[in-house]
Amino acid sequence: MNIPDLPFFWAVIPAAGIGSRMRADRPKQYLPLGGRTILEHTLDCFHGHPRLKGLAVSLAQDDPYWSRLPCAADERILRAAGGRERADSVFNALQLLAARGADAADWVLVHDAARPNLARVDLDRLLAELADDPLGGLLAVPARDTLKRADADGRVRETVDRSTIWQAYTPQMFRLGALRQALDDALRAGVAITDESSAMEWAGYAPRLIEGRADNLKITRPEDLLWLQQVWTRKR
Template sequence: MMTSNSCWAVVPAAGVGKRMQADRPKQYLPLNGKTVIEHTLERLLLSGCFQAISVAISLEDPYWPELSIATHADVITAPGGKERADSVLSALKSLQGRANENDWVLVHDAARPCLTSSDIKQLIDRLKEDTVGGILALPSHDTLKRVQGNSITASVDRQTIWRALTPQMFRYGMLRDALLRAEGNPAITDEASALELMGLQPKIIEGRPDNIKITRPEDLALAQFYMEQQS
């Protein structure tokens, strides 16, 4: 894997994860002997792809300073924002003066601890010459329904539907400008949507189905299972 531009990672980790119904944000829940976010960051570090990783953390977060990985030489702490886009933008600003405009930034969810180096390297290899960038994603295998209230109004053609994963990979300057332009827009639920708002068309790279996002309590057991399978 070779790319003429440096690669940086950004991990927005200022969310509280209300759906987990836990006593702490989901990124700090125990998983296989560590916290979720420790697994996530270790996977990114072990890939050997990144100059540094900027992690956006809530200013009121009491858990992050307790983790040894928070003081890792290649981990930068940035202030988290109210929304995901705010945190990503803050993390990008923390790389100012280090990252060049055309360097690549890979944004990855803190709650996706099963990411593999092979998926990271595939994403970089496939997109390193692209003018826009793109994301890991999975085609939908389920039948999809459009719903109003609790009634089905139509079936959706699943041939054109993919589930967005992370990392999402874009040029440093392009992503920063897209997020600045889209600031406050509730339609920006991931980085690709900010680029789409600019009229650009990010690419889709099929990722691994075990790259799950921990959202609900039962996802922890599934992540543990996938980690055991991967090892």
């Protein structure tokens, strides 16, 4: 893609979670992968991009791991306060970016801290496809498997039509002002927000889906990390 045609953007990485399903001795974003932490690889997905204006990482107040990383001394990375939930962490990061000069109309890309396998081609496709979109959207992948809806007893209630079902990935790309307002309103209303798109949806918008690669995996369980380690080993 022609880089000059891509919009400038800010990046936000919410990294205050503990990742309990990994059953590890530390938050999953700090687990080792290829000689570095998962979080460092995730940051590298954005560092060096010629359209990146700045990057904010939301971290838990008592995080003892961040300061040990070489990137903690990188002045290009802003540290925002992590919150109780992902939405709180993202909102705090948006507030920080605005205080540092980001405009309400600027694009912001929010990306999972434990999603280190984002391909540059996907990042650039998202930027290119949404550059002139009035709202924004997210990377996603159409559902491939047959989907079942379960009842309270764990039995199949029905088979869901997968033709209209997508898996939501990140980055998710929205204007700073609109996303900040949607998150603020949803948090005040006590609405459960699982990603940035759900905040925008609750505010009455319809974000656009941009198909990305299925290997943009979010590391959630031990087998996810093992799979990614094996994939990266074969590439080297």
